[in-house]
Amino acid sequence: MSRQITLELNDDVVERAEWLAKLTRQDVEEILVDVLSEALPPVNALEEVGPSVARLPDAKVLLLADLWMPSEQDERLSELLCGQREDTLDGAERSELEALMRVYQAGLLWKSAGIAEAVRRGLRKPLEG
Secondary structure: OOOOOOOOOOHHHHHHHHHHHHHHOOOHHHHHHHHHHHHOOOHHHHHHHHHHHHOOOHHHHHHHHOOOOOHHHHHHHHHHHHHHHOOOOOHHHHHHHHHHHHHHHHHHHHHHHHHHHHHHOOOOOOOOO
């Protein structure tokens, strides 16, 4: 099943998608669908994290809530993202960037679950937004 939605994207994103579409001989829409599919975690991954965190003791929940990517990985991710913006990455660096982005996204998923559980247990105040 699929649904049609409308997005407003800035010119830079559209130009990069068009460039990649031309390079791979695909439609821009296919490129954007592929990128979004890769970037977003599957729903079942989100459903599995919550119950797992709910079973942890308070101390581990708080550790998750305070989770940060190790500084070496964070610095390398920043370097690679800069290279991506400047369009200077080679194939190996693009693969490394994708892998580090998955690590970063998984960490954010666990961190957010830790924060939510810490708030639910009264260990932390709700975030102000």
